[in-house]
Amino acid sequence: MTKIIKFGGSSLANGSQYQKVIDIINADNARQIIVVSAPGKRFDDDIKVTDLLIKYANQTIQNQATDAVLQTIIERYQSIADHFQVPAAAFQVIPDTLAKLPTQTYPNDEYLMAAFKAHGEKLNAELMALVLNQLGIKSRFVDPKEAGITVSDEPNSATVLPETYQNLGHFGYGDEKLIFPGFFGVTKDGNIATFARGGSDITGSIVARGLNIPMYENFTDVSAIYAANPKIIKNPIPIKKMTYREMRELSYAGFSVFNDEAIIPAIEGKVTINVRNTNDPEAPGTLIVPEGGFQSEHQITGVASSGHFSALYLHRYLLNKEVGFTLKLLNIFYKYDISYEHMPSGIDDLTVIFDNRQLTPEKMKAVGREIHDTLHPDKLNWITDYAILMVVGEGMVNMTDGLSKSIDPLAEDGIKVNMINQGASQISIMIGTRKADANRAVKDIYNQFFNQQED
Amino acid sequence: MTKIIKFGGSSLANGSQYQKVIDIINADNARQIIVVSAPGKRFDDDIKVTDLLIKYANQTIQNQATDAVLQTIIERYQSIADHFQVPAAAFQVIPDTLAKLPTQTYPNDEYLMAAFKAHGEKLNAELMALVLNQLGIKSRFVDPKEAGITVSDEPNSATVLPETYQNLGHFGYGDEKLIFPGFFGVTKDGNIATFARGGSDITGSIVARGLNIPMYENFTDVSAIYAANPKIIKNPIPIKKMTYREMRELSYAGFSVFNDEAIIPAIEGKVTINVRNTNDPEAPGTLIVPEGGFQSEHQITGVASSGHFSALYLHRYLLNKEVGFTLKLLNIFYKYDISYEHMPSGIDDLTVIFDNRQLTPEKMKAVGREIHDTLHPDKLNWITDYAILMVVGEGMVNMTDGLSKSIDPLAEDGIKVNMINQGASQISIMIGTRKADANRAVKDIYNQFFNQQED
Numbered sequence: 001m002t003k004i005i006k007f008g009g010s011s012l013a014n015g016s017q018y019q020k021v022i023d024i025i026n027a028d029n030a031r032q033i034i035v036v037s038a039p040g041k042r043f044d045d046d047i048k049v050t051d052l053l054i055k056y057a058n059q060t061i062q063n064q065a066t067d068a069v070l071q072t073i074i075e076r077y078q079s080i081a082d083h084f085q086v087p088a089a090a091f092q093v094i095p096d097t098l099a100k101l102p103t104q105t106y107p108n109d110e111y112l113m114a115a116f117k118a119h120g121e122k123l124n125a126e127l128m129a130l131v132l133n134q135l136g137i138k139s140r141f142v143d144p145k146e147a148g149i150t151v152s153d154e155p156n157s158a159t160v161l162p163e164t165y166q167n168l169g170h171f172g173y174g175d176e177k178l179i180f181p182g183f184f185g186v187t188k189d190g191n192i193a194t195f196a197r198g199g200s201d202i203t204g205s206i207v208a209r210g211l212n213i214p215m216y217e218n219f220t221d222v223s224a225i226y227a228a229n230p231k232i233i234k235n236p237i238p239i240k241k242m243t244y245r246e247m248r249e250l251s252y253a254g255f256s257v258f259n260d261e262a263i264i265p266a267i268e269g270k271v272t273i274n275v276r277n278t279n280d281p282e283a284p285g286t287l288i289v290p291e292g293g294f295q296s297e298h299q300i301t302g303v304a305s306s307g308h309f310s311a312l313y314l315h316r317y318l319l320n321k322e323v324g325f326t327l328k329l330l331n332i333f334y335k336y337d338i339s340y341e342h343m344p345s346g347i348d349d350l351t352v353i354f355d356n357r358q359l360t361p362e363k364m365k366a367v368g369r370e371i372h373d374t375l376h377p378d379k380l381n382w383i384t385d386y387a388i389l390m391v392v393g394e395g396m397v398n399m400t401d402g403l404s405k406s407i408d409p410l411a412e413d414g415i416k417v418n419m420i421n422q423g424a425s426q427i428s429i430m431i432g433t434r435k436a437d438a439n440r441a442v443k444d445i446y447n448q449f450f451n452q453q454e455d
Numbered sequence: 456m457t458k459i460i461k462f463g464g465s466s467l468a469n470g471s472q473y474q475k476v477i478d479i480i481n482a483d484n485a486r487q488i489i490v491v492s493a494p495g496k497r498f499d500d501d502i503k504v505t506d507l508l509i510k511y512a513n514q515t516i517q518n519q520a521t522d523a524v525l526q527t528i529i530e531r532y533q534s535i536a537d538h539f540q541v542p543a544a545a546f547q548v549i550p551d552t553l554a555k556l557p558t559q560t561y562p563n564d565e566y567l568m569a570a571f572k573a574h575g576e577k578l579n580a581e582l583m584a585l586v587l588n589q590l591g592i593k594s595r596f597v598d599p600k601e602a603g604i605t606v607s608d609e610p611n612s613a614t615v616l617p618e619t620y621q622n623l624g625h626f627g628y629g630d631e632k633l634i635f636p637g638f639f640g641v642t643k644d645g646n647i648a649t650f651a652r653g654g655s656d657i658t659g660s661i662v663a664r665g666l667n668i669p670m671y672e673n674f675t676d677v678s679a680i681y682a683a684n685p686k687i688i689k690n691p692i693p694i695k696k697m698t699y700r701e702m703r704e705l706s707y708a709g710f711s712v713f714n715d716e717a718i719i720p721a722i723e724g725k726v727t728i729n730v731r732n733t734n735d736p737e738a739p740g741t742l743i744v745p746e747g748g749f750q751s752e753h754q755i756t757g758v759a760s761s762g763h764f765s766a767l768y769l770h771r772y773l774l775n776k777e778v779g780f781t782l783k784l785l786n787i788f789y790k791y792d793i794s795y796e797h798m799p800s801g802i803d804d805l806t807v808i809f810d811n812r813q814l815t816p817e818k819m820k821a822v823g824r825e826i827h828d829t830l831h832p833d834k835l836n837w838i839t840d841y842a843i844l845m846v847v848g849e850g851m852v853n854m855t856d857g858l859s860k861s862i863d864p865l866a867e868d869g870i871k872v873n874m875i876n877q878g879a880s881q882i883s884i885m886i887g888t889r890k891a892d893a894n895r896a897v898k899d900i901y902n903q904f905f906n907q908q909e910d
Contacts, residue, residue: 252802317718340781347845400865403866404866407862417858417877421876
């Protein structure tokens, strides 16, 4: 059974990381379809090749000198090629392509930016094919254009178009390794357009679905997805298996192992995703599977928290009798181009929770003023240090004490719950606290479900 | 200190009830401003005078014979007058006014309906003044027109206009009892318009605010507002004191002792409302007071449930990334003229809770189809047997275990919580369950907070 295998940037940052990847590929013959990111950081202060390419693009747009950045990019690939003694003549395609990027024509600067960025992956895939062939492993680079990965006309935040799957169905391949660059596709007009950042995961899912490959190994730099953030909980237990929707709920509150948008093709194709570690290839990692027919050994799967939220509290008597109140409110948000996250309502009050990253003090002031003038609330307060915890588990569907088990330890610890929200999905509980309490709350809930002893 | 005192329909249903009212008036000289409803039911199968007047109005509109219903209405007032030996000549104003109602001119049938209905209160106030004077208690009937109770041009669901308070400020009165009819006011054009049904409470609040009377005794047929529905809990404890907003939250889930719209003038005027029982006048009843500076002796004030809800569950991957999703949804509801109650959201799902009373199977089907076609959810389910519980108490603001204490007994009892919602108001928790579990859930929560033993 063929597997698709994707490597992130840190797994491909230099020659020795490349060697680990090649060992992983060689360890299992089923690993035939390989998706690569651009070379990532080799050390903490290093610059990712993608960021170098953005710099290169900006200097090109502004007609500045590009020699230094171009040289730095070439050296990143050169050092990997040297590690494997790739012949200079074969390697020459990489500096040539990079040097020619500014001379190509693009519909506009945004497409220029997209094309420059995409070459981080594209050239890394070409280099991977060169290296593998150099090592005697029959391989070929697959251009997304050749494979028919067709995307929308949004140069730097494209989405995949349905014809992609038909094209991949026609594609056909033999027993050679296929090396796909992640992160980008080609518009109907033939221009390169990239997915949102982190989009190599998306390419892996698209190719898995298009080629009907049921197992997608996603190699990163963590050995598993853990039941809680290791920065908060010492040695949290790894999650062996979770459903897509569990992952979605946890990733909402800060778990960022797998790109959200990459899930949809995986769901559509019923692809199992196996998150694994390039630096610990023996670890089984975490399986992400379609829901149904699977029961975790623990009552919950994980607990996550994220502190980048603000809440707007509105109170007005008989608010719930005014038809169209929320509609007016949403129209105000729409006017200021902010979208809300959640909107728990009481009888005469409403809390609107926002992602801080789209708010500015000016916007908050303007929105508050407009709400005040339009909707005449009795009270209007902003709470800017808001955190959201997600307690997640498929097991909660059939559990009547999930709520109380989540809440009790917070009560015992004197942590004030500002908001609690459980909708009909039934696989998660959302808890709002002050940011200062969030890590303690995660600890309390983790210990409740995974450790019987206090920490 | 002058008090305002209002009597509901059952307190004025016949001569012996009238006598109780007069005894209550006589028991406290401060009870000078009296607001009356129309005579209510004397026994279970009886018809309220207001309903007789609606019949009279409809027969008039349809040019049908009205003799029988007119006679029935007159007899209701006559029997009270006879009980107190009101002289026939003095009483004659009541049959005369009733008989002349069809000959008056009205802007349209809706104003005709409003005027007919309003006479239930108007004539009862005139009769009360006759009876009190007959008994030697100096009294006078006050027409809302004379007092300046000015309302909007919505004949059967009017709202009070601000000039009312200026007019009442000018009104002036001596030491006689003033008898106001509840339920209606007069438009700027001089037409009678009524409040929504139960609107005599509103008149009481308006007059209290306008005449700056800080104590409003509202006499009904219950001795207190109880911490839970006596049909569910045997002998629940009476609530001695609660805030306006506690009452609002409890009345949302079915506590219906005091009209919601009557609260706003009371809040504006900082009027304390004392809900009392005409049939048990010694009982202190329940005080409804402005919030602040008051702490209940119990952790919660009450628990209520209401089973007339339906929930619509929607799921779609990355739903929360689509700006304007909720806006589109609300526009669909707006188009079908239904307003939602609450909208708890998860990460990829949204539950919308509706009051059943505005849904029909046809509307549900049409709304479901339009949501399906417009928003393409992966899942769309209706849950039609939905109940909402409210656990309410000012004390919860400073209590960290309110949530767990509310939820734990449900978990122990095996009751599935479908939704839980606590917003920033912090004085209530809203719990969604199946209708079949609601009464048991109320019992569990009541026992948790008010009885330590099981029931």
